[in-house]
Amino acid sequence: xxxxxxxxxxPSAFLVGLQRGNQTSEDAEALLAxxxxxxxxxxxxxxxxxxxxxxxxxxxxxxxxxxxxxIAALARAADCNLVIFDDELSAAQxxxxxxxxxxRVIDRQEVILDIFASRASTREAVLQVKLxxxxxxxxxxxxxxxxxxxxxxxxxxxxxxxxxxxxxDQRLIRERIAKVKRELEEVIRQRATQRKQRHRIPLPTAAIxxxxxxxxxxxxxxxxxxDVFAADKLFATLDPTTRRLELPSGRTLLLTDTxxxxxxxxxxxxxAFKATxxxxxxxxxLIHVVDIxxxxxxxxxQTTRMVLSEIGAVEKNIxxxxxxxxxxxxPVVRLAVKAQHPxxxxxxxxxxxxxxxxxxxxxxxxxVQRKITRLLLPHDRYDILGQLHAAGAVVSExxxxxxxxxxxxxxxxxxxLVSGYIR
Numbered sequence: 001x002x003x004x005x006x007x008x009x010x011p012s013a014f015l016v017g018l019q020r021g022n023q024t025s026e027d028a029e030a031l032l033a034x035x036x037x038x039x040x041x042x043x044x045x046x047x048x049x050x051x052x053x054x055x056x057x058x059x060x061x062x063x064x065x066x067x068x069x070x071i072a073a074l075a076r077a078a079d080c081n082l083v084i085f086d087d088e089l090s091a092a093q094x095x096x097x098x099x100x101x102x103x104r105v106i107d108r109q110e111v112i113l114d115i116f117a118s119r120a121s122t123r124e125a126v127l128q129v130k131l132x133x134x135x136x137x138x139x140x141x142x143x144x145x146x147x148x149x150x151x152x153x154x155x156x157x158x159x160x161x162x163x164x165x166x167x168x169d170q171r172l173i174r175e176r177i178a179k180v181k182r183e184l185e186e187v188i189r190q191r192a193t194q195r196k197q198r199h200r201i202p203l204p205t206a207a208i209x210x211x212x213x214x215x216x217x218x219x220x221x222x223x224x225x226x227d228v229f230a231a232d233k234l235f236a237t238l239d240p241t242t243r244r245l246e247l248p249s250g251r252t253l254l255l256t257d258t259x260x261x262x263x264x265x266x267x268x269x270x271x272a273f274k275a276t277x278x279x280x281x282x283x284x285x286l287i288h289v290v291d292i293x294x295x296x297x298x299x300x301x302q303t304t305r306m307v308l309s310e311i312g313a314v315e316k317n318i319x320x321x322x323x324x325x326x327x328x329x330x331p332v333v334r335l336a337v338k339a340q341h342p343x344x345x346x347x348x349x350x351x352x353x354x355x356x357x358x359x360x361x362x363x364x365x366x367x368v369q370r371k372i373t374r375l376l377l378p379h380d381r382y383d384i385l386g387q388l389h390a391a392g393a394v395v396s397e398x399x400x401x402x403x404x405x406x407x408x409x410x411x412x413x414x415x416x417l418v419s420g421y422i423r
Contacts, residue, residue, distance in 0.1 A: 011044055011045075011081060011082045011104075012044070012045050012046070012047040012078070012079060012080045012081060012082065013039055013044050013045065013046050013047065013080055013082045013083070013084050014046075014047055014048045014049065014050070014071070014074065014075035014078055014080035014082065014083050014084070015032060015035055015036060015039065015046060015048070015049035015050070015084050015086065016049070016050055016051075016052055016063075016071055016083060016084065016085045016086060017029070017031060017032030017035065017049065017050070017051040017052070017086045018031075018051070018052055018054050018063075018085070018086055018087050019051050019052070019053045019054065020054050020055075021054075021055055021056075025051070028051050029051065030295070030296050030299070031086055031263065031264075032049060032051060032086055034262070034263065034296075035084065035086040035108055035111070036049070038108070038111050038112065038115065038262075039084060039111055041115050042111065042114055042115060042118070044082070047075075047078040047079060047080040048074060048075065048077075048078035048080060050071060050074060052067055052071070059092075059093075060093070060096055061093060061096055061097055061100075062085065062087070062089055062090075062093050068097070068100070068101070071083065072101040072103060075101075075103055076103075080103075081103060081104060082103065082104045082105075082106070083097070083101075083103050083104070083105045083106075084105075084106055084107065084108070084111060085105070085106075085107045085108065086107075086108050086264075087107060087108060087264070088107050088108065088109050088264070088266075089105070089106075089107040091139040091140045094106070094107075094140060095140075108264055109136065109264075109266040110136065112262065112265065112266055112269065113129070113132055113133055113136060113266065113269070116129045116132070116269065117129045117130075117133065123187055124184070124187045124188070124191065127180055127183055127184040127187060128184065128269075129269075130180050131177065131180045131181065131184060131268075132266065132268045132269050134173055134176055134177045134180065135177065135268050136266070136268060137173060138170065138173050138174070138177070141169055141170055141173070203244075203252050203253070203254050203393075203409065204251070204252075204253050204254070204284045204365075204366045204409075205253070205254040205255075205256065205282070205283040205284050206253060206254070206255055206256070206283050206284060206285050206286065206287055206319075206362070206365075207255075207256045207257075207258055207283045207286055207287070208220055208255060208256065208257050208258060208286075208287045208289060209258050209261070209286050209287070209288055209289070209304060209308065209313075210260060210261070210288055210289035210290060210300075210304055211260060211261055211262065211289075211290065211291065211294075211300035211301075211303060211304055212259075212260025212261060212262050213260060213291065214260065214289040214290055214291040214300070214323055214324075215289055215291065215323040215324060215349050216257050216258070216260065216289050217241075217257050218323075218349045218350075219287075219289055219321070219323065219347075219349050220241065220243060220255055220257045221349075222349045222352075222355065223245050223255065223355075223359070224243040224244060224245050224255060226241075226243045241256065241257045242254055242255065242256045242257075243255055245362070247359065247362065247363040247366060248359065248360070248363055249363050249366075249367065249395075250395045250396045250407070251363065251366045251367065251372070251395055251409075252395070253362060253366050255287075256283065261303055261304050261307045262303065263299065263300075263303045265303075265307065270307065270310060270311075283316070284317070284365075284366075285316055285317040285318065285319065285365055286308075286313065286316045286317070286318045286319065287318075287319045287321055287362075288301075288304060288318050288319065288320045288321065289321050289323050290304075290320065290321065290322050290323065290344075291322075291323060291324050292322035292323065292324055292325055292327075292328045292333065292334075292337060292346065293324045293327040293328045297322070297337075298340075301320075317365065319345070319358075319361060319362070319365065320341055320343065320344040320345070321344065321345045321347055321358060322337055322341075322344055322345070322346045322347065323347055323348065323349055324348060324349075324350075325346050325347055325348040325351070325353050325354065326348040326350050326351045326353065334346060345357055345358045345361065372395055372407050372408065372409060373407070373408055373409070373410045373418070373422060374405070374406070374407055374422070374423045375405070375406040375407075375408060375410075375418055375421045375422060375423060376402065376403045376404070376405055376406075376421055376423050377403050377404045377406055377421050378403045378421075379403055379404070381403075381421070382404075384414075384417060384418060384421070385397070385404060385406065387414065387417070388406065388408050388410070388414070388418075393408045393409045393410060393414075394406060394407075394408050395407040395408055395409065405423075
């Protein structure tokens, strides 16, 4: 057979879902459907698919040798030159597949990495994805080279035959990993400085979290009137974006959109994006957005909670929001959601359903999180009012004969300055 074509044009994929012993066929089909959507986001045509039953992982091909031959035959019959597994393959398993079938084989992890790479826009996101890609690539170098025996001759002081190309490539990748880590540390330091400056402004904060494509960015846009990029596709945005929400009480809430989660998210991506996800740890409370139109909404809920637990944010006060109510007309589903999650809000960003109740809840939580102090400042103490404005602490103010009535979220460092003017 011919060697593997590293640049097939155009690629056509054969998807392999897996049903483990403790899984139902419905669970396996749902995960395969999610893989299908992930692959479609890379504009790769799908020629066929199969759900393979798996009692236990096999070290050589992940599946048994008979199932490997069956999958390879089905892929060739469907004219597919790419096989994609809905689970993580080891570097050795990928090499075995590609050596013995002459088909290109990747896994769900690699698909997600490619999507993240195509979506990254800010320097931090680009570096985080690059780091994850390099760490994923390092143990898989052997599958990328057909010239493994190529040698580079040594100098006068080098007595052996030279350094193998793959050894040089491994060393180069390790050097690139170290360089990316240094650059990322600098970006993270800059973000920490920005966060520190933001926290000097004593405004309450909330982060919007949830499964990818649940409508997080759309909710941020709807509530704040901003124009953060939002699209009906997975991982439409990777970068945290913060906007101000003016609440009916006059309070201000800082809302931050975060990267979406997905089942079987590569652990190295969770690690790489921890700096970004820290936004979800440092806020006063979380807004967890769930797609009510998805039949898998309970699994999506659990996935998000699992990632929040990994980053230490699961104990936060969480407002659960079921979005896309306009696409869910089935009253049984709505009743089931309310029965299982009685405190949740059912909303539609598109139609506006339920948004008033959600905003009222955010207003209430904001008041609980940050206590408003009422002051009466004399007309000759405009300097204090100026400092409060500079700190972004003023909720409302009204001039009167006796002075200026002010409602403010007073910073701790100013408590002594205003103590004599508290009403």
